[in-house]
Amino acid sequence: MREFKRKSRVLLVDDNTDHLRGIKELVSLEGCYDVVGATTSANVAINLIKKYRPDIVLMDINMPEKDGLQAIQEIEKLGLDTRVIALSGYDDADLIFRAMKIGAKGYVLKTMASAQLIYAIDEVAAGKVYLPSALSSRFFEYFQRSFKGEAVVSDEENLLTYLTSREEEVLELLTQGNNYKGIAGKLFISETTVKTHVNNIFQKLQVNDRTQAVLYALNNGFGNRKRTKIAV
Amino acid sequence: MREFKRKSRVLLVDDNTDHLRGIKELVSLEGCYDVVGATTSANVAINLIKKYRPDIVLMDINMPEKDGLQAIQEIEKLGLDTRVIALSGYDDADLIFRAMKIGAKGYVLKTMASAQLIYAIDEVAAGKVYLPSALSSRFFEYFQRSFKGEAVVSDEENLLTYLTSREEEVLELLTQGNNYKGIAGKLFISETTVKTHVNNIFQKLQVNDRTQAVLYALNNGFGNRKRTKIAV
DNA sequence: TTCGTTCTAAATCATTAGATTGATAAAATA
DNA sequence: TATTTTATCAATCTAATGATTTAGAACGAA
Numbered sequence: 008m009r010e011f012k013r014k015s016r017v018l019l020v021d022d023n024t025d026h027l028r029g030i031k032e033l034v035s036l037e038g039c040y041d042v043v044g045a046t047t048s049a050n051v052a053i054n055l056i057k058k059y060r061p062d063i064v065l066m067d068i069n070m071p072e073k074d075g076l077q078a079i080q081e082i083e084k085l086g087l088d089t090r091v092i093a094l095s096g097y098d099d100a101d102l103i104f105r106a107m108k109i110g111a112k113g114y115v116l117k118t119m120a121s122a123q124l125i126y127a128i129d130e131v132a133a134g135k136v137y138l139p140s141a142l143s144s145r146f147f148e149y150f151q152r153s154f155k156g157e158a159v160v161s162d163e164e165n166l167l168t169y170l171t172s173r174e175e176e177v178l179e180l181l182t183q184g185n186n187y188k189g190i191a192g193k194l195f196i197s198e199t200t201v202k203t204h205v206n207n208i209f210q211k212l213q214v215n216d217r218t219q220a221v222l223y224a225l226n227n228g229f230g231n232r233k234r235t236k237i238a239v
Numbered sequence: 240m241r242e243f244k245r246k247s248r249v250l251l252v253d254d255n256t257d258h259l260r261g262i263k264e265l266v267s268l269e270g271c272y273d274v275v276g277a278t279t280s281a282n283v284a285i286n287l288i289k290k291y292r293p294d295i296v297l298m299d300i301n302m303p304e305k306d307g308l309q310a311i312q313e314i315e316k317l318g319l320d321t322r323v324i325a326l327s328g329y330d331d332a333d334l335i336f337r338a339m340k341i342g343a344k345g346y347v348l349k350t351m352a353s354a355q356l357i358y359a360i361d362e363v364a365a366g367k368v369y370l371p372s373a374l375s376s377r378f379f380e381y382f383q384r385s386f387k388g389e390a391v392v393s394d395e396e397n398l399l400t401y402l403t404s405r406e407e408e409v410l411e412l413l414t415q416g417n418n419y420k421g422i423a424g425k426l427f428i429s430e431t432t433v434k435t436h437v438n439n440i441f442q443k444l445q446v447n448d449r450t451q452a453v454l455y456a457l458n459n460g461f462g463n464r465k466r467t468k469i470a471v
Numbered sequence: 472t473t474c475g476t477t478c479t480a481a482a483t484c485a486t487t488a489g490a491t492t493g494a495t496a497a498a499a500t501a
Numbered sequence: 502t503a504t505t506t507t508a509t510c511a512a513t514c515t516a517a518t519g520a521t522t523t524a525g526a527a528c529g530a531a
Contacts, residue, residue, distance in 0.1 A: 107379060108386050136379035140362075143375050147339060147368035150382075154340050171507065184451035186487070200509050206489070216489075216517085218450050219416040225457065403477065418517075432479050438519065448487085448519075 015132040016059065019045040020052040020078070021067040021094065026117070030065060030094075033121050040128070049078035056082060056089055063132055064091045065124075067117075068106060076105055083110040090131050100149035103142055113137040165227055169211045177204040178229065182221045247364040248291065251277040252284040252310070253299035253326065258349070262297060262326075265353050272360070281310035288314060288321055295364055296323045297356075299349075300338060308337055315342040322363050332381035335374055345369045397459050401443045409436040410461065414453045 017040045021027040024047060031045050040063075044055045049070060056064065064082065068075030079091050092113035093106040106114050112131045115124050116139075123139060130137035138146060170178065180190045187205070191198040209215065212223050223229075249272045253259040256279060263277045272295075276287045281298075288296065296314065300307030311323050324345035325338040338346050344363045347356050348371075355371060362369035370378060402410065412422045419437070423430040441447065444455050455461075 107382065110383055110387070112379075130376075135376040136383070137372070138375065138379070140369070140372070143370065144362075144367040147344075147370070150339065151342055151368070155342070173508065181450070182454070184446070184448075184454050186448065188487090196508085197510055199511060202489070203509080206491090209489080214416070216416075216418065218413070218453055221450055221453065222414070222416050405478065420517095428478085429480060431481055434519075435480075436478085438521090441519080 014039055014041045015063055015128070016041045016043045016061040017063045017065065017128070018043055018052065018055055018059065018061040018089075019065045020047075020049060020070075020075075021045075021065075022047045022070040023067070026067075030124075033124070034065075034128070037125055037128075049075060052078065053081055053085075056087070057085065060087055061089055063128055064089055065094055065128075066091050066111075067094045068102070069096050076102075076109060079106065079111055080109045092127055092131055092137075098142060098145060100145045103138070103146050104149045104153075107136075107138070107146060114142055115139065116142070166212050167224065167227055167229055170208065174204050174208050174211070175229075177201060178208055178220065178224055181205070181208075181217055182224050182229065246271055246273045247294040247360070248273045248275045249295045249297065249360070250275055250284065250287055250291065250293040251297050252279075252281060252307075253277075253297075254279045255299070258299075262356075265356070266297075266360070269357055269360075281307060284310065285313055285317075288319065289317065292319055293321055295360055296321055297326050297360075298323050298343075299326045300334070301328050308341060311338065311343055312341045324359055324363055324369075330374060330377060332377045335370070335378050336381045336385075339368075339370070339378060346374055347371065348374070398444050399456065399459055399461055402440065406436050406440050406443070407461075409433060410440055410452065410456055413437070413440075413449055414456050414461065 017034055019027060019030050019034070019042060021030065027045050027047060031042055034040050035042050043059045043061050044052075046052050046055060049066075052064070052066070055061075066075050066079055066082075068079070075093065075095075079093065082089060082091055090112040091110070092115060093111040094115055094117060095102060095106075096117050098116055103114050113127045113136065115127045119139065127137050127139070167175075176194060177190060180193060185193065187198045187201050190201045190205075194201070205217065205220075208220055212220055214220050214223055249266055251259060251262050251266070251274060253262065259277050259279060263274055266272050267274050275291045275293050276284075278284050278287060284296070284298070287293075298307050298311055298314075300311070307325065307327075311325065314321060314323055322344040323342070324347060325343040326347055326349060327334060327338075328349050330348055335346050345359045345368065347359045351371065359369050359371070399407075399410075408426060409422055412425060417425070419430045419433050422433045422437075426433070437449065437452075440452055444452055446452050446455055
């Protein structure tokens with residue numbers, strides 16, 4: 008597989024010079040990688056990334072100067088094809104979770120065997136997201152803990168299903184902070200009509216005012232492209 | 240490792256009788272598992288779990304009668320030590336995500352090699368959460384997509400930081416759908432005082448009404464113990 | 472002490488929100 | 502065809518909300 012692809016371009020970031028050199032040697036030894044840069048500064052790294060557009064960035068996230076996680080975020084914001092693998096000294100579940108959340112495509116411990124690092128690079132270079140199984144186990148524990156006790160949206164009890172499509176439109180605008188006038192203007196209907204719809208929404212959702220309606224909507228999977236609460 | 244432990248007690252649930260028999264044989268062949276039950280009904284399964292308290296449940300989640308995911312949820316709600324592995328015919332990212340979210344300790348495809356299933360059981364029985372790497376890759380893609388584009392709470396622009404602690408209390412109650420009277424009652428202050436606080440909140444958050452204030456709060460990491468938006 | 476901040480509170484006023492009732496017309500459905 | 506649902510709008514009325522101003526008490530910092 009790897010033989011058929013062009014060489015992946017890799018950038019290394021680690022504030023520890025010795026470690027940086029070590030990784031560089033390690034990665035360089037692999038025939039299929041070009042190390043296009045190696046720096047001890049996250050800020051420099053971001054500039055190098057803009058310039059050289061590497062395929063893979065190995066980013067130490069335990070750096071004093073600039074937080075590696077923050078650096079990853081900034082890289083992700085660039086919207087490039089660059090895929091970042093977090094390098095860390097700690098297998099802390101929270102760290103792993105945060106790294107993956109902000110878009111790291113992998114997370115490898117510095118203490119892991121070098122073969123493990125190379126494997127991770129291979130996987131990420133191949134377009135996958137890769138966590139060594141020991142770490143993914145930790146991740147999932149954290150993930151499940153963070154969801155535990157959260158109200159589960161069961162379809163049968165979801166009052167949102169009773170809304171007509173027009174009412175959904177109105178509710179959508181309510182969840183954007185519009186008042187009657189704003190909604191009326193946007194839907195090209197009269198304010199009184201909006202009031203009627205809103206009142207019907209209140210009845211169906213069994214709430215007393217718009218704030219409660221909005222909260223119900225957000226907590227029960229309404230237009231939750233942005234929210235993580237997902238109907239099961 | 241496995242030799243030192245007591246036998247893990249396993250319950251099998253699959254609406255397909257043939258498949259159920261197949262899994263049963265497969266698992267039984269492993270020396271270290273006791274199959275304490277095998278049923279085609281999720282409802283029966285739940286009763287069996289209450290009765291026999293198995294260590295592991297292999298749950299088919301593609302059943303017509305009762306949704307397997309729902310069954311997993313109910314099992315999790317029991318609060319036992321029973322760990323559930325989802326068995327599915329589909330490697331759909333959304334399905335995987337939902338299963339892991341509600342507490343499945345593993346997810347294995349029916350098409351996977353039987354060794355893979357046994358390995359998963361081993362890992363889960365050992366207390367880990369296990370996803371085959373092909374599926375965990377899918378999971379992570381979905382996971383990262385679901386977080387992508389989400390406003391990152393950057394402290395420097397977050398107007399919430401300007402609120403006093405009292406104002407935060409008031410806002411907290413606003414985000415719970417309380418009106419003036421409700422807030423006044425809960426904080427043991429007069430309604431007019433609440434109005435003052437609320438007005439100050441509006442000024443600081445640069446919004447016009449409570450709904451917008453609540454929306455701003457929710458979208459900017461306010462009191463997100465329940466939300467998944469996590470400051471990085 | 473003086474100053475600034477915060478929390479408290481009241482009074483007043485304008486605006487908005489929400490409840491209620493009633494009505495029309497189109498569209499879907501039985 | 503008869504009935505129900507949905508969407509539209511009006512009028513009226515009460516309650517709730519929000520803006521503004523003013524002000525006392527407590528506290529800590531300069």
